Amino acid sequence: MSWTRRIVNLFRQRRLNRELDEEMASHIEEAIERGRDPEEARRAFGSTLSHREQSRDIKLVSWLDSLISDAVFGWRQLRKRPAVSAAAILSLALAIGATTAAFRLINAVLISTLPVAEPDRLFVAAMTYVDRDGHADYRDDFDYPSFLRYRERVGDRADLIVAGMVESRKTVVVSSATEEETAYLQYVSGNLFPAFGLRPALGRLLTPDDDRIPGGHPVAILSYDYWTRRFGRASSVIGSTFRMGNDLFTIVGVAPKGFIGTEPGSIADLFLPATMNVEPLDKPGWSWFRLWVHPKVGVSPEQVRQPMQAAFAREHHEYLRNFPSDTPKPVIDAYLREKVILLPAASGASELQREYRRPLLILAALVVLVLLIACANVGNLLTAQATARAREMALRVAIGAGQWRLIQLVLVESLLMAAVASALGTLFASWSAPIVVAMLHVPEDPVRLVLHSGWRDVAFAAGLAFLVTLLFGLAPAFRASSVKPMHALKGGEDPHARRRLMRVLLAGQMAFCILVQFVAGLFVSTFQHLSNRPLGFSPYHLLTIYADASKSRPPQFWMEVAHRLRATPGVESVATAGWPLLERSTWRVSVRLPGHPVELRSPWALDVSPGYFRTMRIGLIDGREFRLGDLPPRLDDAKHPLPGVGIVNEAFARTYFDGQNPVGRLVHVLREKDISAPMEIIGYVRDAVYRDLREPMQATLYVPSMERETNAFMVRTVGDELAVAPMLKRAVTNFRWDVRLHDIQPQSNFLRWQMLRERLLAVLSVFFAVVALLLAAVGLYGVLNYSVTWQRHEIGIRIALGARPDQVVQRVMAGLAGTVSFGLVLGLAAGILCGRFIETLLFEVRITDTSSVATPILILLGTALVAAIPPAIRAVRIDPAQTLRSE
Amino acid sequence: MAIADALQGSLDLLVLKILSRRAPLHGYAIMTSIETLSGERLRVEEGSLYPALHRMEESGLIRGTWTTKDNGRRLRVYDLTARGRKELAKEESRWTAVATAVQRVLRLA
Structure with missing residues (x-):
């Protein structure tokens, strides 16, 4: 018998007893009323207690008895044919187990709501667009300048909240420790905690006052989980500091239990004010957060969306001026049809x-x-x-x-x-x-x-x-x-x-x-x-490493670093590129061919160093690789076009030259509205996948790299690529203390991802x-x-x-x-x-x-x-x- | 003159019959009705009446409800259900058949 059943019975029993007693008492009283001697009536009735027991058994037992006996009988039936029962139970268990597991996953990713005050009144903003293949889609990453404009337009109709994409593995040094450790952090605007109705587990949470001056609020909130895991729930953590990069942050509070950020699939350890993410604050197009919307009481989401849409449409119109003047009308129309939408986000919002x-x-x-x-x-x-x-x-x-x-x-x-x-x-x-x-x-x-x-x-x-x-x-x-x-x-x-x-x-x-x-x-x-599927390059024994120099550096500088890396034992060749292939970063350029109308499908572009194709094992069909001193097509300070060189792939030749060898041909690369610089094609290479494994090969244009603050090294190794990584780090640190290596990944990880x-x-x-x-x-x-x-x-x-x-x-x-x-x-x-x-x-x-x-x-x-x-x-x-x- | 144990097996039938005529009745009234109508020949054991009532209630032949008397005391009164009515008809004819058969044997043997 289950415990709930017991409790129900207990409850029922007590009431039953009371009623039975009352009924029997009324019987005797009735008898007395009719003139019988009280003593005699009671004696005639006999023991009330035993009658009660008898009656109660009748009432309870018939209620329960059948259930219990059925259960016992059923169990005996199951035991009587163990093979059949076991087969039935096991197949059911397997199926129920799989279903429950699937449900738990779906619940965790899609259903379970954020532990906040009014999850049903939370939305994330998104912008619709039609992709190059004609599929309707939306993007939900925003830049800070547009956030400021939207906030102004919406006014007090709603809280607009910045919730940064949870960034993986930032290196932090906690004050008491000397070792570096990694943590996941999320930049959030100061109004996030109040708008979500969250209360601190300890200390205080961020307020709008913590989020006003760029770089001016070095404070941080710990997640409850991180506080437990890293600090053993010590209350002394309030007021202690940690270092991240060159900034020193003070821990001022702990978020409530269960709140781990807004993205199912990642867990934030640290919450920092959005204005502490200084670099992208004033950069339009630098999208790094989702824009959450919490309408004020009595305001409908649509009433918030409309002013946002107005701002969005105006910016769109303004930006239209940057389009080349001969852009086809369907492209412009599709662009102008894009709009802002608000998506319900009670369960959070994430890529996963x-x-x-x-x-x-x-x-x-x-x-x-x-x-x-x-x-x-x-x-x-x-x-x-x-x-x-x-x-x-x-x-x-x-x-x-x-x-x-x-x-x-x-x-x-x-x-x-x-x-x-x-x-x-x-x-x-x-x-x-x-x-x-x-x-x-x-x-x-x-x-x-x-x-x-x-x-x-x-x-x-x-x-x-x-x-x-x-x-x-x-x-x-x-x-x-x-x-x-x-x-x-x-x-x-x-x-x-x-x-x-x-x-x-x-x-x-x-x-x-x-x-x-x-x-x-x-x-x-x-x-x-x-x-x-053919990749066009070899992803194995290839390490990709990002390097930060603290300021913009010319190609010669990066080539020197590359030489140091190449001198490390186990390294076969080294080259740089703007980013690794398949990382999903992209850059598109518009090209013009004499006598061709403007192309709707502009090619991908990537800036690469000398030796890139050899390192990546991308086959060279004709022409040559870049040399130091090659320059991309560009504009000078007076916006006059300067000629440059480039290397193109087979898809490019198919698209623009009917598949003929394009070496020696000239194309014009659009650098600014209606100003293009000529580019001579000096090399012709095999196709390689650029952004997405599921895409067909895309026309791609490689240009010589220019000055860069951050660059990605491609390191081809002889043996296990990860074994070489620590030596590479040491080699670079010994050479230049101001160059920092990070995000060291085998290229095959991108593939797996x-x-x-x-x-x-x-x-x-x-x-x-x-x-x-x-x-x-x-x-x-x-x-x-x-x-x-x-x-x-x-x-x-x-x-x-x-x-x-x-x-x-x-x-x-x-x-x-x-x-x-x-x-x-x-x-x-x-x-x-x-x-x-x-x-x-x-x-x-x-x-x-x-x-x-x-x-x-x-x-x-x-x-x-x-x-x-x-x-x-x-x-x-x-x-x-x-x-x-x-x- | 009361006949001891005369009610063996037929108490249910009598309760059903009484309730079919003058429901709703409480336990004491059922008891006295049986005694009066039998010309004081049948005596109901007060101790066996209530278990019988409760058993019949559990099997859905009768239905018990609480009412309040004028003097404020609560009384549990019983009433016949549709199933009880059917059961009564069945039991009554069975009883008559048995009684006739027994009569016949007594007469002819």
Whole structure:
């Protein structure tokens, strides 16, 4: 008996006793009123206490007794057939576990709301646009100058809040320590904590007064988690300091427990005033935060959006002046149609959320299919078992059990099974969910998700158990309760109906199973295609390192640093570039060809040093690499164009020169509105992926690097690239103390990072596909086995009359083959229909490819054959003499 | 003259019958009704009346509700349910059949 039940009973018992006492007392009083002697009346009535006990037992027991006895009986039933029960419970546990794990993930990323006062009244601003391929999209990163303008326009209608992207691994030195350590920090505007209605766990939180003067508020708030982890919840932390770069910050407070920033997927350790992120404050176009909107009481989001939209439209119009005068009209129109929108953000806003929303929902759908397959399995097992139960049920009806009583009996049994399965499943989920989260990250940049097991999880698991019970228990329960004792006791209960139910379940199972196989197949071949796509460069044994010089330095300076790096043992060659390929940083330039109209798809550009193509292993088709002294096309101080040189790739030659060798040709590169500088093409190289693995090769223009404060080194090593990293750091520090290396990453990390989503989808969907296949095989085996049992007399007679084994097998399988094929067709049709929803997640895979359709069919048919062999053997081995005698 | 143990097995039937005529009644009134109508021949054991009432209530034949008397005291009164009415008809005909059969045996044996 559960503790809740006990409490309910206790409560009920007390009330019951009171009522019983009152009723009996009134009886005696009534007697006295009618003139009986009080003494005599009491004696005649006897012991009130014993009557009360008797009555109470009647009331309580009938209420509870049936439940308890059903539970005990159900448990005994489960124990009586351990193999079947274990199979049912395990398959359910697996499915419930997977579902719960998926739910916990989805809850953590998409559902669970921020622990703030009014999560439903929080929005993030975003700007819509249409990308180059015509897809509508939005971006939600803003720059500080536009924030200031929006804030002025919106006035007191709403709080506009800056919430910086959580920055990974900033190096800090805490006052008491000498060692550097890393922390995650988020720049937030001073009004964030008040607008979110948060109270400090210790000290104070940031206020608008902490966020007025750029660089003037060196204060910081710790997250509760970081305070616990790093400082052991010491209250002395208030007033202590830490150093970050050249700035000394004072810790003034601790954020409330549970508030870990605004981005699901990352956890902030430190909150700093936005105005302390000094560098980008006055730089338009330098987008580094999300803009949160909290409308004041009585103000609708739309009333806030309108003034923002007005400001946005005006800026857009102003910026239009920078467009080249011959920009085509559709481009201008599309540009002017862009607008500001407000998105509900009760659950926070992050890249992880955007990128994984659809994949997570698809995985959840797969998981639900697996769960349904498991339910169908258990339903089938129960139905098959029901042959034995039919007599028992008939007996119960014959001795007077009501219909509801029988339904209760079967449901309690299902509930027991579901409860055990839920318990096992929850264990499985708590083990598997963190593994999935671990799969979401590359070593250098862990995704940090809070997988809390709050009331939602408990409610979900409980609700799931209940639903599952209904799903697999209700049909057998109703069937059981409607038995006709006469029929069943005679052994003649209509077996066709039962077989029909099993067939429907089997067809459904096959349909769901092939749907899962189909989707898994699509994701697996997407992952394969993506892994095998030609990159155009070699990402292995290649280290990418960012270097900061404290001021702008010419190419000669950077080449000297590169020489130092190259002198390190284990290094093969070194070059610089503006940023590593596949890092997702981009730069586009507009080019003009004499006699060509302006191009809509302007090429990517990247500034690179001499030796870049050799280091990256990008093939040189013709011409030469850059040399020191080569200059890009540019403007002088009086805005007069100066000629320069460039190197282009094959896609560029295809786009602008019909695929002919472009070496020696001249293009004009637009440097400012309507002013372009001539560029001579001196080299022609192979295509290389620039920004995104999923994109086709893009026209790319490489230019010689110019003065830079920050540069990225590409270091080609002989052996393990990470082993060389510490030596490189030392070599640079010894050479120039003012050059700082950071973000040291193997190039292959970018690759892995970009394939993360596909890897996750492929691995998990294969896992679900295998589980679904196993469950379906068990289900098919069960139904076939039952069908052999049911037909054994007929088979016996046929064998006695001389049927050959193949005829027997055909006889048994014929009906089910139709059911299986029907399920397959249904499932595939559903898969192709649902395909639209997943198409955007696929790469070079089409839903209607023969291999996409044929592979799951073959897999499933193969499995079906394997599952059918044991029952087929059983059918063939039936001994006619024995079966006929048994009747 | 009261017959001891005469009510064995037929108390439920009598309660149902009484309630079918003059419901709602409280326990004491049911008891006295049975005694009066039987011409004081049948005596209801007060100790067995309440368990019987409660058992019948649990099986849904009768329904108990609390009412307040004029003097403010609360009384639990019982009423017949639809199921109780059906049960009464069944039990009544069964009783008559049994009684006739027993009569017949007594007469013919």
